[in-house]
Amino acid sequence: MKCIRIATAGSLAAAGLALSLSVASPAQADPETDAFFNAVTESGIxxxxxxxxxxxxxxxxPMLAEPGQQMADVAGRVxxxxxRPLGPATMFTGLAITWFCPGAVASIANGDSPIPLGLFGF
Incomplete structure (x- = not known):
């Protein structure tokens, strides 16, 4: 009789776990990545x-941080x-730098560009 109770308790616990996993709240979106994707879409890509x-x-x-990496190479990989063609990919790369490379953006704001801005028309 004891074995039946233990087996039943184990079954109930497993069922409870399965139920709790099935009704878990959905993952929340990341505002930063949502904003990045919105910016990409709004730019026409x-x-x-x-x-x-x-x-x-x-x-x-991380691609830009590789030794000897050039902006044009990164845009080509993107x-x-x-x-997409190189023009939209260059725009995409610039947006990615804006959203995901805060150190690069801070350097540009301080007048010290870690990337060649001529590719963006600056």
Whole structure:
């Protein structure tokens, strides 16, 4: 009889766990990545999957940090990743720097550009 109670209690616990997992609240969106994706869309770069756009955008800063990396090289890699021509990919790269590279943005504000701004027309 004791074994039946333990088995029943275990079954109830497992069912309770399954139920709690199935009614868990949905994951909340990240305001920073939502804002980035909105900025990309508002700039005219449409038709991108939000998760892919965010993932590629978050890779821009580490790519720029690689030794000897050039902005044009990063924009080219972004172009391949998002399936857009170099012009929109350069815009996308600039937006990614704005949203995900606060150190670079702070340097630019202080007059010390860590990236060649000529590519953006500055």
């Amino acid at each position: 449409t038709g991108l999957d939000p998760a892919t756009a965010t993932q590629v955008g978050q890779q821009v800063c 172009s391949e990743s998002i399936g």
